[in-house]
Amino acid sequence: MIGKIIIGKSFRGCINYVLENKLRGDLELPTQKRAELIHYNQCFGDHKELIKQFNEVRALNPKLAKPVMHVILSLSPGEKPENATLIAIAEDCSRALGFEKNQYIAVTHNDTNHMHLHMVVNRIGFDGKTLIDSNNYKKMAAYCRQMEEKYKLRQVLSPKTFLPKNSHTIPRLDSRKESMKTDIRISLLQAKSYPDFESLMRSKRYELIKGRGIAFRDSKKMYVKGSDLGYSLATIEKILQQTHALKQLTIRQQIQKEYGLRKEPKISQSNAAIEMIQSNPSKHDSILEILLRPEKDNDYTPHQLMQKRRSLSQH
Incomplete structure (x- = not known):
């Protein structure tokens, strides 16, 4: 599993992106449902209601220019865990990165040969404080390795930068x-x-x-x-x-x-x-x-x- 984190400005743009169904090629016909919203945390409703709720909490800290955290978890080709497992993976991610008490949604995308799990997270909590996200990339690498072991997913190498110092010299098969x-x-x-x-x-x-x-x-x-x-x-x-x-x-x-x-x-x-x-x-x-x-x-x-x-x- 590969994890990626993007910090952004607009809940409207991010939520609309993860929930939309793309068109299929030049046919201008909807694809099979590519986006499925599988989990809510501290929020609920359709995309308009979600945008409104996220922005209401955003107003608690108006000075923060980029309140959006977009987490993308990419599984290996052929891996399609059940929704219950994907929800557990999302909840584990929220704890690993420290946003389990914040608003977030988890959405699966099935429009490529490998499944993606998207999470839209409000970096601002209900107390108005900003999520501490230092070392998130290092935390993400460690989290992905834990999920691979816990849920028997295909293992991917972490960048050496994110490995413990005593592991930098260990030969790694590529x-x-x-x-x-x-x-x-x-x-x-x-x-x-x-x-x-x-x-x-x-x-x-x-x-x-x-x-x-x-x-x-x-x-x-x-x-x-x-x-x-x-x-x-x-x-x-x-x-x-x-x-x-x-x-x-x-x-x-x-x-x-x-x-x-x-x-x-x-x-x-x-x-x-x-x-x-x-x-x-x-x-x-x-x-x-x-x-x-x-x-x-x-x-x-x-x-x-x-x-x-x-x-x-x-x-």
């Missing part, structure tokens, strides 16, 4: 980022130059954004900096700047030494490594650590490799 890292690694194995690498990544439906650094955007518009994946622009350029002959020699020696890979006349070492990655994911990181090892900062080249480089250049 299959799309892992897939992106794998595609970058395999493209680097196959590429002979940066344009070649860029072309290979585009063939895998990635957009590359290059400036002082590099970032990647996948087919679902997920944007990730290269440095967050361990592949900054500097790292990529260092890998691609290695001479082809020396790189192949190093790969051949290291793979034969560490993995006992036999020479096959019809399969290049880089292709063999790619096949090993795809067929045996457990060796993925170890093989790629060899293949994509960046150059050392001091650019020191071992004496033996320098001799082999000279020998290659003479033939």
